[in-house]
Amino acid sequence: MEADGGVATWTDSLNLFKALAEDTGGALSLWESLIPRGSSPPLHVHRREDEAFYVLGGEMTFRIGDQLVPGRTGTFVWAPRDIAHQWRVDSHTARLLTLFVPGGGEGLFFHLSRPAEALTLPLPSNEPVEGPNEEQVAALAKRYLMEVVGPPMAVTGGGEDGKPDG
Template sequence: MTFIQAAVSPSGRGTPAMAFGKHVIRMMAANTGGSLGMFEAFVPAGEGPPLHVHEREDEFFRVLAGRFGFWCAGDYVELAEGGCIALPRGVPHRFRNVGKAEGRLMVVVTPGGFESFFPIVELCKPETAEQIASIGKRFGLTFLPEDGRKVA
């Protein structure tokens, strides 16, 4: 698979995936020679994923709307619209919409592939934590216990 021509995602386009909230897949690894994937996440106030680790990809986030808190290893940072953060693979992290309204993130994963997690979850409709963990494992994603750490 090679990346030899521009991958384009015009405004208002993408493939919606309703899994853990609304996600819109904007670029697939298949369109970038596997080098990256990109999606938008629409995150209700107070929501965000549990502590987790990606074994395969680094993540880049840009806050498109709202205010988000990001935890990575022992660090915490809050970012408003326009703020960016890159999180390394293999390091426990999470984020939460700390604002009062729905927020929106642009997420780029490199290499690509993880962007397919949300359509697969939507398709499989897992009902238990074990089923979700099983799908995550296929994507090199592990959910971690909070261990009493204050992350809220």
């Protein structure tokens, strides 16, 4: 789906790609995501690009190396290449702007997603989702000079408002 000058895809999130490497001569890629509570990528390392995050809305926790960084609306987080990093959504949803410098690594997301049917989070489905297994993800990541080095961040307890307890 093309929307707002971007390409919309679904994983467990809505990703709206605003600038791809092919649009910027390889200089960068930029996308906005609407992400549900508890979502977290596995701990991973980029060997080619630096990654930056700007929290547009919601609450998140970022892990950059050994440091945990709370992310609320307006937080900027820098994840340099060769440093393991990941994030987790702690509020009901979060809106996140992600930047790769240089661009190109966003291609992995197109392998792991499907075209969005609407500019919303994907609706829950009772049908099994056939996606790549861990070995396939590792092979795809390697193609984009990324390594998966650990599991997703565990979800902490939370109340009805979706915020973590304690």
